[in-house]
Amino acid sequence: xxxxxxxxxxxxxxxxxxxxxxxxxxxxxxxxx
Amino acid sequence: xxxxxxxxxxxxxxxxxxxxxxxxxxxxxxxxxxxxxxxxxxxxxxxxxxxxxxxxxxxxxxxxxxxxxxxxxxxxxxxxxxxxxxxxxxxxxxxxxxxxxxxxxxxxxxxxxxxxxxxxxxxxxxxxxxxxxxxxxxxxxxxxxxxxxxxxxxxxxxxxxxxxxxxxxxxxxxxxxxxxxxxxxxxxxxxxxxxxxxxxxxxxxxxxxxxxxxxxxxxxxxxxxxxxxxxxxxxxxxxxxxxxxxxxxxxxxxxxxxxxxxxxxxxxxxxxxxxxxxxxxxxxxxxxxxxxxxxxxxxxxxxxxxxxxxxxxxxxxxxxxxxxxxxxxxxxxxxxxxxxxxxxxxxxxxxxxxxxxxxxxxxxxxxxxxxxxxxxxxxxxxxxxxxxxxxxxxxxxxxxxxxxxxxxxxxxxxxxxxxxxxxxxxxxxxxxxxxxxxxxxxxxxxxxxxxxxxxxxxxxxxxxxxxxxxxxxxxxxxxxxxxxx
Numbered sequence: 001x002x003x004x005x006x007x008x009x010x011x012x013x014x015x016x017x018x019x020x021x022x023x024x025x026x027x028x029x030x031x032x033x
Numbered sequence: 034x035x036x037x038x039x040x041x042x043x044x045x046x047x048x049x050x051x052x053x054x055x056x057x058x059x060x061x062x063x064x065x066x067x068x069x070x071x072x073x074x075x076x077x078x079x080x081x082x083x084x085x086x087x088x089x090x091x092x093x094x095x096x097x098x099x100x101x102x103x104x105x106x107x108x109x110x111x112x113x114x115x116x117x118x119x120x121x122x123x124x125x126x127x128x129x130x131x132x133x134x135x136x137x138x139x140x141x142x143x144x145x146x147x148x149x150x151x152x153x154x155x156x157x158x159x160x161x162x163x164x165x166x167x168x169x170x171x172x173x174x175x176x177x178x179x180x181x182x183x184x185x186x187x188x189x190x191x192x193x194x195x196x197x198x199x200x201x202x203x204x205x206x207x208x209x210x211x212x213x214x215x216x217x218x219x220x221x222x223x224x225x226x227x228x229x230x231x232x233x234x235x236x237x238x239x240x241x242x243x244x245x246x247x248x249x250x251x252x253x254x255x256x257x258x259x260x261x262x263x264x265x266x267x268x269x270x271x272x273x274x275x276x277x278x279x280x281x282x283x284x285x286x287x288x289x290x291x292x293x294x295x296x297x298x299x300x301x302x303x304x305x306x307x308x309x310x311x312x313x314x315x316x317x318x319x320x321x322x323x324x325x326x327x328x329x330x331x332x333x334x335x336x337x338x339x340x341x342x343x344x345x346x347x348x349x350x351x352x353x354x355x356x357x358x359x360x361x362x363x364x365x366x367x368x369x370x371x372x373x374x375x376x377x378x379x380x381x382x383x384x385x386x387x388x389x390x391x392x393x394x395x396x397x398x399x400x401x402x403x404x405x406x407x408x409x410x411x412x413x414x415x416x417x418x419x420x421x422x423x424x425x426x427x428x429x430x431x432x433x434x435x436x437x438x439x440x441x442x443x444x445x446x447x448x449x450x451x452x453x454x455x456x457x458x459x460x461x462x463x464x465x466x467x468x469x470x471x472x473x474x475x476x477x478x479x480x481x482x483x484x485x486x487x488x489x490x491x492x493x494x495x496x497x498x499x500x501x502x503x504x505x506x507x508x509x510x511x512x513x514x515x516x517x518x
Contacts, residue, residue: 001231005238008071015078016295023288026451027281 035100036198038275043203045288048272050210050362051263052293055135055330058359062301063325064257066237069244074298076245076254081294084469085258087461088426089286090454091433092264094446096273097282102373103267104512106274110437117428119508121267122374124421127504128266129367130394131410133191134401135327136364137183138163139356142331146338146349155335163331167404170412170493174404181395181402187364188391194365195372195387199275202365209362216355217299223341223348224306233309236319237301252476255469260418261293263363265425267370274373283450304329307337314340327407330356368394378516408489412497415486419477421501427470434463 038044065073099106104118141163145151151158160166167174194205224230244250263269273282305319311333312319324333338349372386381389401410433442439459447453480486485494 001235002239004240005071005235008074008238008240009234012074012078012298016291016298019287019291020295023284023291023452026284 036200036275037277038199039203041280041285043199043206044272044276044280045285045292046206046210047199047202047362047366048263048269048285048289049292050206051268051272051366052261052289052363053210053213053296054132054261054359054363055356056261057293057297058300058304058356059326059329061257061261061297062237062304063323063329064253065301066305066323068247068250068253069241070236071238072240072242072244073250073254076251077257077294080251080255080258080469081290083461083465084255085262085264085294086286086290087458088259088264088430088466089262089269089290090283090446090458091429091462092269093273093276093282093286094442094449095433096270097276097280097449098442098445100274102271102274102377103370104374105377105516106270107432108512110432113512114432115512116509117425117432118267118270118374119511120421120505121265121270121425122371123504123508123511124417124425125266125268125367125370126390126394127413127417127421127500129364129371130397131401131413132360132364132367133184133187133394134180134398134406134410136187136357136360137180137402138327138331139353139360140183140186141179142335143350143353143357146353147346149335149339149345149349151335151339153339155339156332158335159327159331164407165404166407170405170408170489172405173400176399176402177404177406180406181399184395184398184402187361188395190361191365191368192387192391194361195368196384198383199272199369202369205365206362209358213355213358214296216351216358217296217303219351220303220348220355221299221306224303224310227306227310227313227341229309229311229313230306231309233305233307233312233319234302236309236323237305248472249476252469252472256419256423256473258294259426259470259473260422261297262290263366265422265429266367267374268366271370271373272366279449281450282446283452283454287452308333311337311340378511378514408493409497411487412489412493413500416497416501417504420474421504423470423474423477427467427474430462430466430470434459434467439463 095106099109101109102118103121104115107118108115165174165177194201259265308322309319311322315322322333334352335349338345338352341348368387368390371390372383375381375386376383400406433439443454443458485491
């Protein structure tokens with residue numbers, strides 16, 4: 001697999017995992033319950 | 034007493050379950066491969082942030098603010114807008130009629146996987162032994178009894194998943210969302226450890242940045258985001274109407290959007306590593322074995338399963354179990370959209386109504402259980418997804434963007450949420466979403482004008498378009514009916 005494909009893989013992974021961490025950090029645990 | 038979700042996680046999982054379906058496995062990887070490989074992820078993510086998540090936020094806010102299903106949610110703004118809600122509901126019903134037939138095929142394959150009945154001829158097995166496919170859409174060839182039997186089984190599963198409304202759904206989704214994720218992880222690990230996997234992944238992830246100059250790539254990215262998030266079907270409006278008074282609408286939209294697209298991305302890894310293995314084993318190029326849609330699930334995957342060095346039956350059963358669990362929560366969310374709207378209109382008890390919906394779904398689904406069913410499924414899906422859904426999404430954005438007080442709508446959403454919607458959200462809803470959906474609609478119509486869809490005879494396509502027209506007329510007719518109090 002070429003290096004550019006690895007870059008795409010890691011950048012995408014970073015965006016999604018970063019996105020999840022951001023969303024869950026904004027979640028007030030009991031707010032909706 | 035008003036129905037409510039048990040907790041926030043039940044709502045998030047149910048919405049994720051609705052959004053993640055067969056399309057994430059069999060459509061996204063192929064579209065990404067076809068439109069620029071790894072570079073496609075750029076327009077795809079742009080589309081997620083500028084159209085997918087803003088539309089999810091819109092639908093969540095609409096459902097939560099009004100507490101109604103799609104028709105009455107729109108009707109609470111302007112009575113004459115009820116047609117838009119009914120149209121979303123009608124399309125949801127149209128889709129579930131054939132979606133359940135695909136699940137019926139998956140059931141059949143699940144049982145066949147224990148004996149690997151497809152042998153060395155998966156394509157022949159699918160067309161001639163499972164579907165008993167006729168030569169053209171006009172040769173119906175009678176009903177395929179086995180497909181019909183499992184269609185009934187599928188509807189029974191949907192009926193029981195909705196037995197106590199969102200109370201049951203909130204429990205079922207813990208299995209139907211988490212289990213396919215676990216199976217997907219198993220397939221990723223299995224896929225990337227097979228010979229040829231890296232070549233396959235190279236096809237999926239190597240970016241072709243030149244493709245980004247092509248507007249068609251962007252239109253396809255927006256269309257893919259739109260189809261995958263279950264917007265425009267009244268589902269997210271119905272689901273969010275069951276949220277408690279205090280609910281973080283914007284954060285929920287982000288989590289659901291991310292989870293859906295991340296699943297598609299991972300599915301691409303599982304699919305392309307396996308296709309790389311298939312190419313390696315057969316001595317062909319990956320481009321020659323690439324498949325999407327039913328061809329990927331029911332022909333390419335059984336071929337790959339045959340070639341695995343060990344555990345073929347287990348992997349076969351797991352794969353079709355994954356399809357079934359992915360499909361069931363999307364299917365019952367479509368039914369919930371219909372039943373929420375119908376209960377509000379006619380005050381019919383939920384279980385009686387769901388039985389009626391199942392009966393009607395089976396009756397209409399009969400056409401898809403015939404020997405020509407796969408053709409009709411393809412045609413109806415084309416018109417409902419590429420035209421019906423896109424039209425609903427377009428009007429949703431236009432109504433909220435131009436015909437109601439967008440600022441007060443936004444303020445309501447912000448009062449509820451930790452992440453705030455700024456002017457960016459208004460811009461996306463007013464400009465980006467309508468423009469891109471018009472682009473998708475125009476592109477589809479232009480393609481249709483150049484060559485009839487999949488080369489089907491015009492008479493057949495007229496019937497397909499007629500189905501969409503009938504659903505639209507039914508929606509308009511229902512919107513004129515007075516609500517039973």
